């Protein structure tokens with residue numbers, strides 16, 4: 265089992281290091297190889313996703329990813345910016361299915377912006393399509409407008425698009441996932457305005473015929489953004505496109521108040537996957553040894569489950585994380601009165617011990 | 620001063636009736652004419668925005684709008700659905716600047732999903748561009764894909780676009796609005812992925828040179844969706860495109876917990892405007908006399924301020940609304956233990972009395 269380890273920028277190196285220690289401690293034969301990605305790769309090789317890194321990722325069964333990005337790369341041309349690495353990996357590996365759980369851990373309920381009763385026990389799974397939509401649609405660019413409100417003016421444009429098979433496969437992923445959960449899927453669209461999402465809605469409705477045991481509900485994206493705030497626990501599985509999924513999955517993870525705890529997985533057709541924490545590279549706290557490694561450690565657990573078929577090892581990690589929370593250990597992002605503040609390394613140590 | 624009154628569907632008729640009574644009670648010469656719109660217009664004339672309604676709206680100084688939509692029209696072809704009326708009005712009247720305040724009223728703070736300290740005193744103004752972006756961009760439709768992941772498959776597509784003058788004018792509206800407030804503008808984009816929003820960011824940055832007294836910050840839309848939940852009071856004015864604005868303004872209004880209190884205004888270049896509550900047509904409670912008319916009454920106040928140049932009358936209405944809240948009167952949507960539950964009509968009566 266081959267794992268490409270791509271720590272990236274900011275806190276990426278610190279948090280991935282802890283996840284690697286955890287993986288090492290399991291009795292599995294894992295071949296792990298590390299490579300540069302993002303700003304770090306740009307500094308060393310002039311490109312955020314060097315050929316060698318991409319090759320390594322393609323050949324691996326799974327990619328363990330830290331985070332990329334830093335303010336200092338903001339002035340670079342778009343193709344050279346750190347986040348292009350993540351878009352490049354998604355595209356080249358065909359990682360179309362993004363799993364973003366929004367879970368509220370019992371001990372961390374108070375950390376949410378929301379009132380405790382609204383988030384206690386929250387467990388939503390957002391499934392975001394990740395290789396289509398306006399993220400990759402062509403044509404895109406700049407031109408002189410020939411129609412619209414200001415013909416003759418400079419304009420920029422992008423293309424939103426979804427094909428039937430793209431929608432079908434992500435819908436199936438969502439229905440299958442719901443089967444292992446509470447059997448409810450909310451498909452989020454904007455069918456009242458967009459052709460792309462009217463089609464999305466139609467195709468999801470068709471695919472649903474194969475899943476009569478699953479309850480399907482359609483919801484407009486603006487309403488979904490509201491309902492997540494109003495009554496998040498009403499959701500089970502949410503499935504949506506790349507753009508809406510970007511927004512809603514971040515909103516949902518922030519609802520939990522502990523985004524430092526949330527893993528994510530991005531899978532392709534052959535269960536090859538990229539695993540990364542839901543949070544970013546946090547350049548402001550990088551190198552200080554205070555970042556929360558648990559989202560990355562939990563991403564490693566997802567990796568064992570989805571790409572490496574090691575359910576037992578995955579559960580061991582998840583149990584260990586629950587144990588350290590129960591012990592009252594907290595990195596600064598989730599610390600509160602009465603708990604013990606620890607750094608990145610100490611948190612890693614505690615998880616290792618709990619294993 | 621001519622006002623087109625378009626109550627629409629669901630609770631629209633009830634809530635607009637109260638706003639009209641309030642307007643009638645002011646010592647102003649207002650010429651008000653009512654017409655059908657949305658599902659009601661479709662039933663009577665076969666179209667959600669009949670010629671006569673559009674003509675009336677165009678010739679008026681302002682439109683007072685209720686709400687449109689009902690589940691029963693979901694099966695109609697898109698061009699005949701109620702919400703097309705609102706898109707048609709925006710487009711035909713050139714209502715490019717949508718003002719969506721998200722205000723948390725002191726007495727209603729507890730109604731929010733968020734912890735009281737996070738929303739007490741909240742006062743955000745979201746300025747959403749309303750006639751461009753992927754809402755109206757051409758081409759759009761269905762076709763057979765010639766490239767992408769599944770060449771040969773059916774696909775649907777839409778075009779996102781913004782021209783320089785479209786961005787310039789909404790940016791100016793935002794900077795001017797910020798000048799009368801806390802002098803901070805957050806421009807929300809997705810410049811890391813979309814050509815359209817890289818251009819948006821560049822143009823907003825240029826326009827900002829004319830407003831050195833205003834602080835400008837750029838934020839990605841996914842981050843904005845998170846920060847609204849995490850620390851909503853950190854925002855003053857948010858300016859963004861049509862699609863992102865649709866999502867974020869609804870998210871922000873739900874944060875207040877009292878969307879039944881929030882008005883909105885949509886303006887064109889000559890200050891002609893459409894005024895409507897931020898909430899929808901709520902078919903489930905239509906005709907029961909329990910809907911909250913305050914958002915519509917406050918929309919009438921915005922109308923007096925922005926389109927009819929009657930600042931004093933606007934303030935009288937706003938003071939009256941504050942007074943009824945202080946009296947403890949509440950429609951069911953904002954009712955809580957210890958306050959007095961009233962219906963739509965009684966609430967209107969109370970505002971009239973407080974005037």
Ligand SMILES: CC(C)[C@H](C(=O)O)[C@@H](O)C(=O)O
Pocket residue numbers: 347350351510811812841
């Ligand atoms: C960095 C950016 C391109 C990316 C996205 O928009 O997909 C990020 O926000 C994410 O959600 O992983």
Ligand SMILES: CC(C)[C@H](C(=O)O)[C@@H](O)C(=O)O
Pocket residue numbers: 456457486702705706865
């Ligand atoms: C009804 C719909 C077309 C509309 C929109 O998306 O603009 C609504 O959601 C709004 O925000 O006014």
